[in-house]
Amino acid sequence: MGSVSTVGTPGAAGAGAPGGGPGGRGGRRRVRLPRGRGLLLAAAALVLAGTTLVAALPGGGAAAGAGSAAGQAAPAGQVSSGDDLPLAGPQLCDGRPVDASLPPARDPGDAVAAIRARNQLRVGIDLNSYLWGYREPDSTRIVGFDIDLVQAIAEDLLGENPDIVYLAIPTAQRTQAIQEGTVDMVVRSMSITCDRWQDVAFSTAYFETGQQLEVPRNSSITGFDESLDGARVCSAAGSTASRLLQEQSHGAQLITQPNHLDCLVQVQLGLADALMTDTALAAGHLAQDPSMRLVGQRLTDESYGVAMNLANTDLVAWVNAVLEDYRAGGEDSQWRQSFDRWLAPYLYDGRRDPPPTPPEPEYLEGGLVD
Amino acid sequence: MTHSPTAPPTSPPAAAAATAPQDGPPSPASAASQEPPRRSPWAYKAGQLRAALRTEPGRLRLIGAAIALLLLLFGGVTVWQVSDRTAAAATVIDSSQPLSTGAAEIYRALVDANTAAATGFLAGANEDPDVRQRYEDDIDNAARRLAAAAADSSGSDEAQEYITFLNQRLPVYTGLVEIARANNRQGLPLGGAYLRYANEQMQESLLRTADELYQLETRRFEQDMGEAKRWPWVATGVGLGTLLVLAWAQRRHYLRTNRVFDPGLLAATSAALVLLLWLTGAHVLARSALNDASTGAARSLSALNGAWTEALKARGDENLNLVARGASTEFEDSYTEHMNTLLGPDPEQVAGLLGEAEELADDADGLAPVRAAVAATQEWRTRHQAGREQELAGAYDEAVARAIGGPHSPGATTGQSFAQVNASLGEAVRHEQEQFTAAADRGRGRLGGLRVGAVALALLAVLGTALGVGRRLAEYR
Numbered sequence: 001m002g003s004v005s006t007v008g009t010p011g012a013a014g015a016g017a018p019g020g021g022p023g024g025r026g027g028r029r030r031v032r033l034p035r036g037r038g039l040l041l042a043a044a045a046l047v048l049a050g051t052t053l054v055a056a057l058p059g060g061g062a063a064a065g066a067g068s069a070a071g072q073a074a075p076a077g078q079v080s081s082g083d084d085l086p087l088a089g090p091q092l093c094d095g096r097p098v099d100a101s102l103p104p105a106r107d108p109g110d111a112v113a114a115i116r117a118r119n120q121l122r123v124g125i126d127l128n129s130y131l132w133g134y135r136e137p138d139s140t141r142i143v144g145f146d147i148d149l150v151q152a153i154a155e156d157l158l159g160e161n162p163d164i165v166y167l168a169i170p171t172a173q174r175t176q177a178i179q180e181g182t183v184d185m186v187v188r189s190m191s192i193t194c195d196r197w198q199d200v201a202f203s204t205a206y207f208e209t210g211q212q213l214e215v216p217r218n219s220s221i222t223g224f225d226e227s228l229d230g231a232r233v234c235s236a237a238g239s240t241a242s243r244l245l246q247e248q249s250h251g252a253q254l255i256t257q258p259n260h261l262d263c264l265v266q267v268q269l270g271l272a273d274a275l276m277t278d279t280a281l282a283a284g285h286l287a288q289d290p291s292m293r294l295v296g297q298r299l300t301d302e303s304y305g306v307a308m309n310l311a312n313t314d315l316v317a318w319v320n321a322v323l324e325d326y327r328a329g330g331e332d333s334q335w336r337q338s339f340d341r342w343l344a345p346y347l348y349d350g351r352r353d354p355p356p357t358p359p360e361p362e363y364l365e366g367g368l369v370d
Numbered sequence: 371m372t373h374s375p376t377a378p379p380t381s382p383p384a385a386a387a388a389t390a391p392q393d394g395p396p397s398p399a400s401a402a403s404q405e406p407p408r409r410s411p412w413a414y415k416a417g418q419l420r421a422a423l424r425t426e427p428g429r430l431r432l433i434g435a436a437i438a439l440l441l442l443l444f445g446g447v448t449v450w451q452v453s454d455r456t457a458a459a460a461t462v463i464d465s466s467q468p469l470s471t472g473a474a475e476i477y478r479a480l481v482d483a484n485t486a487a488a489t490g491f492l493a494g495a496n497e498d499p500d501v502r503q504r505y506e507d508d509i510d511n512a513a514r515r516l517a518a519a520a521a522d523s524s525g526s527d528e529a530q531e532y533i534t535f536l537n538q539r540l541p542v543y544t545g546l547v548e549i550a551r552a553n554n555r556q557g558l559p560l561g562g563a564y565l566r567y568a569n570e571q572m573q574e575s576l577l578r579t580a581d582e583l584y585q586l587e588t589r590r591f592e593q594d595m596g597e598a599k600r601w602p603w604v605a606t607g608v609g610l611g612t613l614l615v616l617a618w619a620q621r622r623h624y625l626r627t628n629r630v631f632d633p634g635l636l637a638a639t640s641a642a643l644v645l646l647l648w649l650t651g652a653h654v655l656a657r658s659a660l661n662d663a664s665t666g667a668a669r670s671l672s673a674l675n676g677a678w679t680e681a682l683k684a685r686g687d688e689n690l691n692l693v694a695r696g697a698s699t700e701f702e703d704s705y706t707e708h709m710n711t712l713l714g715p716d717p718e719q720v721a722g723l724l725g726e727a728e729e730l731a732d733d734a735d736g737l738a739p740v741r742a743a744v745a746a747t748q749e750w751r752t753r754h755q756a757g758r759e760q761e762l763a764g765a766y767d768e769a770v771a772r773a774i775g776g777p778h779s780p781g782a783t784t785g786q787s788f789a790q791v792n793a794s795l796g797e798a799v800r801h802e803q804e805q806f807t808a809a810a811d812r813g814r815g816r817l818g819g820l821r822v823g824a825v826a827l828a829l830l831a832v833l834g835t836a837l838g839v840g841r842r843l844a845e846y847r
């Protein structure tokens with residue numbers, strides 16, 4: 001499907017735009033509703049933003065009415081800090097939705113040409129994220145939901161049996177690796193935030209998630225409320241969860257660990273009573289320890305995106321085009337197949353939840369940076 | 371008091387009169403004599419003494435008694451001080467140095483176990499039985515040494531506290547390693563998180579305590595060593611004083627009788643002189659031997675033990691870095707730090723603890739294993755660099771193969787280099803330990819016999835004094 005590239009040629013225009021310039025963006029930027037098919041998408045997006053962003057993906061079987069999730073998850077006084085905390089509801093960076101990206105286009109520019117000349121795609125991933133990116137037991141294959149997407153992008157760029165180099169990148173070095181060109185892109189369950197937009201460019205969202213509490217099966221904790229009083233709650237240092245808990249602890253004692261998986265260790269060893277992380281990573285926890293469960297409402301709305309260099313607008317538009325195809329096809333979409341393979345057992349309860357659908361893309365008018 | 375009181379029973383008023391007019395502050399002597407009704411035995415004795423001093427035989431008797439007392443004192447002080455030092459040397463050899471070495475070995479066994487756990491984890495289901503065995507042996511070894519250290523009654527309360535703590539935490543650590551292993555076998559990344567946690571417990575709780583135990587035992591060892599090396603000032607002082615008194619007595623004798631030699635006193639002088647020379651000579655030699663032990667072998671041992679630990683830690687970090695699968699650079703940074711401590715930051719030069727150990731090695735047998743360790747460490751560093759480059763290029767399996775071998779192994783792994791470093795350092799430590807024990811034994815041996823000799827020589831000298839003075843006294847009968 002190479003016919004999606006209908007909206008101008010932002011790849012060529014954006015290639016001239018220098019990467020960086022963190023101060024001067026936002027003035028001209030508006031969300032433009034794409035024509036034709038875009039109108040339908042936009043209508044859907046508006047409905048979503050207005051009512052049920054959360055409904056796009058059922059949260060860990062515990063997602064009751066999505067509307068109530070959005071309502072409850074934004075307690076009074078917390079929405080104002082939305083620039084740091086991606087709380088429920090549409091989040092804007094300088095007036096544009098945080099997960100809006102360049103319109104899809106397959107117009108090879110410098111970046112795509114370089115990848116094709118090399119005939120190799122270098123991708124920063126996580127090798128420790130169960131279900132998302134990890135090494136299959138007793139084999140050397142790297143698999144997961146993120147990896148499926150990488151595979152699709154690489155095949156689209158390089159053809160059948162593409163040469164992909166997977167580089168395990170520490171969380172703290174993701175943006176650096178992109179800026180220095182060590183990797184072409186990072187596909188590593190990376191949330192799209194306004195802060196990160198300063199340093200890297202994101203594709204449209206490919207997964208929606210949010211922070212939620214995870215507890216052992218027999219726990220008396222019922223959610224992000226008074227039941228936390230006196231409990232020890234673990235979160236990864238510097239994470240959204242950790243900031244959420246610092247802002248409103250509900251009487252819980254906070255424990256920070258370097259990594260969300262370290263928190264699962266703490267809970268299993270009885271050193272913590274609960275942990276908070278996003279539902280996507282929590283799915284990996286539940287898969288590794290079936291005695292854990294998610295409780296309460298999802299507290300934030302976050303989207304995962306493919307991160308790339310701000311200057312590589314051709315690549316960003318290309319990846320967005322790949323994502324269009326990846327999401328298309330309803331129940332038979334590649335996205336849905338990957339979801340069913342990796343995440344459905346842990347994040348989808350067919351009896352209660354609406355069928356899982358990929359997030360609707362939002363597109364920008366004009367380049368990424370002014 | 372220039373006058374001497376006459377017969378004590380009749381003279382209290384005289385004594386009182388002699389002291390009272392002086393009108394000074396009341397002295398104890400005057401206080402005693404101002405109690406006319408009764409006379410203390412001391413005063414009576416003092417009177418006798420004064421009476422004796424008026425006659426030459428009396429004076430001779432007094433001189434003889436004083437010399438004999440000094441000689442006995444010299445002998446006694448010598449026995450006392452030499453006993454102290456011999457005991458300190460024995461404590462060093464039999465207790466405090468082994469305790470310090472034992473603490474170092476507990477520490478090393480723990481580090482080794484942690485390293486073996488990481489190595490085995492890295493191999494996952496393909497774990498080499500040898501690696502598993504090594505881990506088991508290390509834990510066994512640490513537990514056995516802890517039990518031995520706990521049973522050692524010479525250990526202080528403080529040491530016992532550390533040992534109890536280690537005994538409590540060791541099973542917790544092994545439990546964590548087993549959880550890590552079980553998860554890892556199922557291919558769950560959670561296993562890696564458990565291994566990281568186990569490593570953290572090892573570094574921050576077990577090893578920290580083991581290090582404190584080692585520092586404590588080493589301080590005690592150094593203290594005992596200092597005791598053993600301390601110069602016996604009192605004995606030498608008394609000895610010199612005795613010789614001076616003997617010389618004075620013989621000069622007085624010469625001036626009074628014109629006889630040059632009194633054979634008895636001469637024999638006493640010779641015996642005292644021999645004892646003094648023996649005392650000083652033995653201590654000079656013992657101190658030199660103990661210095662060999664404490665500044666030679668013990669310093670080498672300290673550098674080698676340090677190097678060994680650093681090598682083990684660097685190896686552990688190297689493997690943990692691969693276990694972390696790029697989750698952070700923490701372990702690679704720690705590896706670099708340990709490698710730099712081990713060999714110095716400049717790959718072209720030999721510095722760090724191994725450089726220090728090389729400088730301290732004072733014989734060919736000691737130098738050879740250190741040189742071998744240096745060469746193997748340099749090779750290790752080069753191989754690690756190659757492996758790290760592969761890891762950074764995304765060739766994870768090749769990087770693992772470079773570390774622990776396996777199907778993709780290039781044939782020359784960092785594991786092999788490390789095994790050589792490990793073996794060479796083990797040999798070097800054994801050699802220096804032998805050197806230490808030999809030197810310390812030598813030092814202790816040089817004080818041997820001195821106690822018996824001191825008693826014999828002092829008695830001999832007393833006998834000579836008695837004979838010499840007795841012969842002169844006989845002339846007055």
